[in-house]
Amino acid sequence: MTNTMNHPLTTFAPIAPMAASLTLAACMFAFAVPGCTGGPAPGSITSQDWGTVDGKPVHLWTLKNATGMVADVTDYGTIVVALKVPDRQGKFIDVVLGRPSAADYVARTQYFGCTAGRCANRIAAGKFSIDGNPYVLATNNGVNHLHG
Structure with a gap:
């Protein structure tokens, strides 16, 4: 696999x-x-x-x-x-x-x-939050998340 x-x-x-x-x-x-x-x-x-x-x-x-x-x-x-x-x-x-x-x-x-996915840039460390809810994304660009 x-x-x-x-x-x-x-x-x-x-x-x-x-x-x-x-x-x-x-x-x-x-x-x-x-x-x-x-x-x-x-x-x-x-x-x-x-x-x-x-x-x-x-x-x-x-x-x-x-x-x-x-x-x-x-x-x-x-x-x-x-x-x-x-x-x-x-x-x-x-x-x-x-x-x-x-x-x-x-x-x-x-x-x-x-x-480009839900975002068209890098998300630092693959983590963000909306209204206090944390979200963790796959880190596909070194330690960052790239293009949603």
């Missing part, structure tokens, strides 16, 4: 933040296109099994709009795996450096396609 507790892309925390991240990504994608095309654009969202990390399933979510733009996002760290957009000639190309599987993201940590 691979220990990803201190892995920079580990976000197997409560599902609510992950669901919120996926919802945000889907909404940003869905609302960007109508502004460009002048009207509502129906699209689709599909998912497929994409491997496991520490025995937990990972899925690849594909968001597609009516004009052909496609975004592939995982529920493992909300990693943007692919983003296919039209070039000047209208040909769709992938503009993201992505990996072919969840295992490749665990094995190689260059932060390809990463999204």
